[in-house]
Amino acid sequence: KAGVTQTPRYLIKTRGQQVTLSCSPISGHRSVSWYQQTPGQGLQFLFEYFSETQRNKGNFPGRFSGRQFSNSRSEMNVSTLELGDSALYLCASSLGLESGHRETQYFGPGTRLLVL
């Protein structure tokens, strides 16, 4: 079974631009969660999607948004990029039978975003 895939793997943007990252979950998984990892703040939870609906949300500004499609693939969007948005963005999938991360999460390799 293929693992979680994320595209692109690396991205360079400039301040003020917007960016869209993509995550394809493991086949059969219906829950997709997104995380941001920075050297200063560590790992932080962005949001979780299940059946095309946002199920949980972390404490990030509205510039960070996401969506999930009917095939469970998910995208996250960051608008009006700031230097502090430079980070590794990870997505993880799980079956989705339980809500709120009460299942084993399977992580993708991440997208490394650099904002100049």
Place this chain on the structure above:
Amino acid sequence: KNEVEQSPQNLTAQEGEFITINCSYSVGISALHWLQQHPGGGIVSLFMLSSGKKKHGRLIATINIQEKHSSLHITASHPRDSAVYICAVNTGNQFYFGTGTSLTVIP
């Protein structure tokens, strides 16, 4: 205020040593996760616990819900265990991470 505290931050061990990494949390949880992150960023989920103890190979994870504390033990450590180990807790609608313990196992 950190909802999840890990100790130690850094750990160096000789191959074969028994290793313990600790995680304390201050919020009510429905599950606790132990994650492993290798250089380059890939994260692997090691355990998910809501009570008691779990064992997988040389890894053992325990949790004490009353004391809000969990430990990850590695028996007979090996250089391939060198990684960052991260504790994360689920409160139902939020997910909080510890800052990680960087483990280096020397041959």
